[in-house]
Amino acid sequence: MCEQDGEKITTDDLFEKVLGSKEVKKIATADWLAKGTELFGDDPKLWRFVCPNCKHVQSIADFIALREAVGYEGEVQNAYYSCIGRYDTRIPEKDIGTLTANPKSPCDYTLGGLICLAKTIVVDDEGKENPVFEFATIERITITRRRRR
Numbered sequence: 001m002c003e004q005d006g007e008k009i010t011t012d013d014l015f016e017k018v019l020g021s022k023e024v025k026k027i028a029t030a031d032w033l034a035k036g037t038e039l040f041g042d043d044p045k046l047w048r049f050v051c052p053n054c055k056h057v058q059s060i061a062d063f064i065a066l067r068e069a070v071g072y073e074g075e076v077q078n079a080y081y082s083c084i085g086r087y088d089t090r091i092p093e094k095d096i097g098t099l100t101a102n103p104k105s106p107c108d109y110t111l112g113g114l115i116c117l118a119k120t121i122v123v124d125d126e127g128k129e130n131p132v133f134e135f136a137t138i139e140r141i142t143i144t145r146r147r148r149r
């Protein structure tokens with residue numbers, strides 16, 4: 001259970017929000033990379049990921065641009081791990097979404113926090129499991145827009 005902005009939501013509510021279930025799939029790194037290439041092409045910088053909390057769509061290229069814009073010094077791989085609202089200092093703090101039922105977008109969500117909303121876990125060659133944001137496929141963006149109305 002977490003409470004923010006006076007709104008109470010349970011962990012189950014949050015999972016429900018992430019495409020309707022708590023189902024998590026595990027995928028080998030090579031298969032995940034193949035899927036990204038299939039969806040978006042050979043340049044991983046242009047692959048699009050969707051924040052499970054606020055549905056913001058972002059890419060590694062956005063984080064590279066953030067370096068130039070605000071001197072962001074973190075890893076650009078955060079594109080599939082943390083919402084860019086967490087790092088974009090140009091956005092006033094009050095306008096950054098938090099972990100709520102209907103967050104502003106972008107938000108400050110990260111998979112590294114207490115509540116992991118990942119639907120996909122990438123398993124590397126050593127068996128280490130890394131939760132990631134979902135690929136932002138066209139269908140997913142459409143579904144999200146429909147749901148938000």
Ligand SMILES: [Zn+2]
Pocket residue numbers: 051052053054055056083084085097105106107108109
């Ligand atoms: Zn977000």
